[in-house]
Amino acid sequence: MSIFEGLSPKYLKSQLDRLSNINxxxxxxxxxxxxxxxxxLTDIYDRLGNIGGSVSITNFPSWFTSSTKTTDDIxxxxxxxxxxxxxxxxxKLRTSLVDPLPAGNNWIGxxxxxxxxxxxxxxxxxxxxxxxxxxxxxxxxxKVFAGGxxxxxxxxxxxxxxxxxxxxxxxxxxxxxxxxxxDITIKLNGGSTTKTLSARETKIIAFFEISDISYVVSSGSSxxxxxxxx
Amino acid sequence: MSFVVEYKVxxxxxxxxxxxxxxxxxxGIDCLVxxxxxxxxxxxxxxxxxxxxxxxxxxxKEVADGVRVSS
Numbered sequence: 367m368s369i370f371e372g373l374s375p376k377y378l379k380s381q382l383d384r385l386s387n388i389n390x391x392x393x394x395x396x397x398x399x400x401x402x403x404x405x406x407l408t409d410i411y412d413r414l415g416n417i418g419g420s421v422s423i424t425n426f427p428s429w430f431t432s433s434t435k436t437t438d439d440i441x442x443x444x445x446x447x448x449x450x451x452x453x454x455x456x457x458k459l460r461t462s463l464v465d466p467l468p469a470g471n472n473w474i475g476x477x478x479x480x481x482x483x484x485x486x487x488x489x490x491x492x493x494x495x496x497x498x499x500x501x502x503x504x505x506x507x508x509k510v511f512a513g514g515x516x517x518x519x520x521x522x523x524x525x526x527x528x529x530x531x532x533x534x535x536x537x538x539x540x541x542x543x544x545x546x547x548x549d550i551t552i553k554l555n556g557g558s559t560t561k562t563l564s565a566r567e568t569k570i571i572a573f574f575e576i577s578d579i580s581y582v583v584s585s586g587s588s589x590x591x592x593x594x595x596x
Numbered sequence: 597m598s599f600v601v602e603y604k605v606x607x608x609x610x611x612x613x614x615x616x617x618x619x620x621x622x623x624g625i626d627c628l629v630x631x632x633x634x635x636x637x638x639x640x641x642x643x644x645x646x647x648x649x650x651x652x653x654x655x656x657k658e659v660a661d662g663v664r665v666s667s
Contacts, residue, residue, distance in 0.1 A: 522632050531632045534612035596628055
């Protein structure tokens with residue numbers, strides 16, 4: 367006789383009904399499962415935050431267009447960004463922003479840059495103020511009055527052989543003084559028109575760009591003083 | 597404040613525009629240039645390094661037998 371033959375069906379049913387109340391959760395037994403090196407489910411749980419390698423991640427922003435979205439893809443994007451930034455550098459900024467500026471005076475509109483000019487003072491200058499830049503051909507008054515950095519002065523000997531002084535950028539205002547006793551014949555900018563600068567005379571040429579001043583006397587010699595503002 | 601460099605030169609028929617273009621290309625620093633008989637004057641917008649100054653010296657020596665007289 368088997369053991370079941372001695373149990374009443376009613377008793378068996380009541381025992382089976384109790385099975386439904388068994389707690390099948392293994393929570394309490396979680397750390398009872400021990401793997402190699404005494405690793406438990408808790409160890410696995412703790413290390414989920416430190417997973418390396420290729421992990422598929424969801425909820426990426428729409429602009430991330432890679433068909434796969436793994437940590438390798440992210441690293442690839444970051445590498446591309448790193449390379450792009452490395453190629454910018456100061457040289458890139460210089461060649462992109464500075465070099466395209468017009469050569470020469472470095473004018474942006476009526477504002478001169480790149481040589482220490484106080485741009486704000488120039489822009490906010492008024493007609494009555496010493497910081498005003500009235501016209502494009504006017505000398506940079508901010509410099510004239512702030513130490514004369516855009517001012518030059520030179521005395522040249524004038525003989526019966528025509529000679530030339532040249533300026534680049536051209537002067538915008540010139541003061542010519544004949545310091546000798548012989549008239550000097552003047553030509554400007556390579557033109558053929560002559561002007562006479564009499565002995566001991568001073569002429570001021572303003573608001574007119576001058577790149578060349580040629581001078582000669584018909585006899586004897588003289589001294590020409592050239593003062594100019596850029 | 598400008599950095600002035602002057603050379604005594606032989607007159608070789610070069611004007612200020614020529615010297616300025618060469619100097620700016622050589623040094624990378626803008627300048628105002630005036631050329632008078634026997635004299636070339638550069639007014640750089642900032643100080644030149646010794647290396648660039650020597651390069652300019654060499655250039656001026658080559659094209660105009662220039663000798664620096666002040667800087």
